[in-house]
Amino acid sequence: MERYDLLYRLYDDFDTATLRDYQEFVDVFPPVDSRVALEHWQNANDELHDRKEEIREAFAAGETFAEIAAHAGRDRAFTALDLHAKHGRSVNVLVLDVDETLRSAGGTDNEIPRDTLHLLTEFHESGVPIVICTGQTLENVKGFMVQGLGSGIVHSGDLSIVYEAGTGVFTPGHGAETKQLLYEDLGCEIVSVFDEIRSRILPEAPEHLRHGCHLQGNEFNVTLKPNSEVGSDRARETIDDGLVYELDLLGEAVAAEVGGSGVDADEAGEWVRAYYAAEDPEIRGVLGQQGAFPDAEADDVPAAVAGVCERIDVAYYEADAAEVGSLELNKVVGVEAAFDVLGIDDPFALVMGDSKSDLRVMEWVAENDAGIAAAPDHASRDTLDHVLSTDELVFDRGKSAEMLRAVYALNRLAALNGDRDR
Template sequence: MERYDLVYRLYDEYDTKALREYQEFVDIFPAVDSRVALEHWQQAHEELEDRKDEIRSDFAAGETFAEIAARATRDQAFTALDLDAKYERAVNVLVLDVDETLRSAGGTDNEIPRETLHVLTEFHDAGVPIVICTGQTLENVKGFAIQGLGSEIVHSGNLSIVYEAGTGVFTPGHGAETKQLLYEDLDEEIRDVFDDVRARVLPEAPENLRRGCHLQGNEFNVTMKPNYETGATRAREIIDEALVYLIDLLADAIGTALGFDAERNVAEPDADEAGDRGEDAGADESDLVAIEGEPIRDWTRAFYAAQDSEIRAVLEGEGEYPDLDADAVPDPLADVLERIDVAYYEADAAEIGSLELNKVVGVERALEVLGIAEPFALVMGDSKSDLRVMEWVDETDAGIAAAPEHASRDTLEHVLDTDELVFDRGKSVDVLRTIYALNRLARLD
């Protein structure tokens, strides 16, 4: 019988809804010191096994179908079938963003739900490595990972943390490779820019930003966070202001690194380049026509507005959008800007990071340490930084992507254009259960 027919029969002939309810109760029943409660759990466990035994005895691959029915809905099971038919591969690594993916403000009380954590432990028990890939600091991630998944899993050697959106990788249990500071590989010019911004960002900020924002405790990236609840109106307002301020501060730091004229905000011609044109290095303003009269800050704003429609919208809303052609940004400035990322997370954060240290770079290094030579990953995330990883696995035939319904527009479009694995706010467990079913089905091939 065709596998699709078997799944139709499974969900038509058996009370799979009740089966899933028993499974969820057994899986996440809290540890309590109560004889009555434990007896109730034991009764539920026995009923669960009896219902699974019916399926086990009625299907040739009864164990597989019993486990799928106990965890996946009909729709999830058929989606898993479609994925199995398309890729003919099991997922062998999970690459998971945290904020607004595994947990969601307003959807999960900003905590990873217990059912999600339990499914992750089941993947771990099945030998599937977990890569937590986040913009958060390492200490934050280690804290909730140990609290949610347990120290044994975190230190199993089968879990890696890509933190600060790819500036570092932490993979406990791998000796000298356990912690890798990828930002140390950047050249001195870029490190100097970040050091300059970090040293000035709060001391030189306007009073309302100093009171309304704080710096996330990053090792390398510079991230301004609101002193208000994420998503709140005041958080949105302060982060919009912080974005403009951070872009301007970045421009100043780059100008200092490149030796831009502080008074005119233009670059003096490079001596070698001037010599090649038969000109004097101390040329007058006529030799600076490409950038004459245009402040570095305006060029920098124009550059990032052209890169990201959300950043442009914020600049326009703040009345700070410059009327400049981003394609005309002076080459010395553009060469540096093209290496630095400015990220905007509405009502949550404004951040600068290195484009040479993105989540893709971090994930590649994590997979290398974990020894996964031929990855087929589930990538789950909601932002532009997650989208880069999704596009990378798509281009290299190395995985599939999933995103919450409130993900950034480009991220959501990518997911809809590939496998349509979109889940409701706070319900990342739905996709994880689909992939659980996929992996069970893949074992039958």
């Protein structure tokens, strides 16, 4: 019998919705010191076992179908089957953004949901390495990952953290390779530009910016964050102003670096605005709204200035952050370094993310036939366009667990012997 027919039979003949309710209750039941509560958990666990046993007895590959039914709804199970038919292999590494992907300020109170954490634990226990790939600082990420997954998983040797969007990689348990400072390999001229911006950005900021934002505690990138709530109108105003200010500071730093090339420092801000307005439509829009749109065109930018800008990334995250980073250091570079340390020679990754920095990783795995991409429905337009044009793996805000369930089912299906499910 074809697997599609088997899945139809599974979801038509069995009460899989109730089965999943029991599974989720058993998985995420909070630790309590109550005999009555523990008896309730035990009764639920017994009922879960009995319902799974009915499925085990009904299919030749009953264990596989029982676990799929307990973890994934009908739609996600058929998504998994479509993915297996298209790609023919299981996911062997998870590459996961955090903010607005695993957790959402608008959907999960900025906490990683317990069902998501439990599924990550199940992937870890099945031998699938996890790469957390984020723009946040290492200390922030280490803190909430230890709190959410436990120190044992974080320090197992099978979890890696790509932090500050690829400027460093932290993989506990790997000796000299545990922490890699990728920014140390950059040229001295680029490092000088960043040092100049970092030393001036807050001391010389206009008063409303100095009091309205702070500098994220990065090791290398220069990231302005609003003091007000992310996503609020006030945060948007602060970050829009901060973006223009960052571009002008970048222009002055670039002019200082290429000063012998006939570049006037007074014009450098104009050149840099023109360069990045042409590179990024979101930056172009902010400059227009702020009345800071350059008179110059990108083609007019002096070669010496453009040569430095080609190596520097300016990222705008609406009502969240304005960041200067290195194009030579991005999440792709960080993920490749993490894979090397983890010993993943033939990756087929699930990449989950919402932003342009995540899109680069998605495009990289697509170009190398090295994985699949998923994004929340509020992701950036370009990110959503990519996901919809590949495997259409889009999930609701705060529902990252749904995509993990689909991949759980995919891996279960991929592990089946070709004859066992007939």
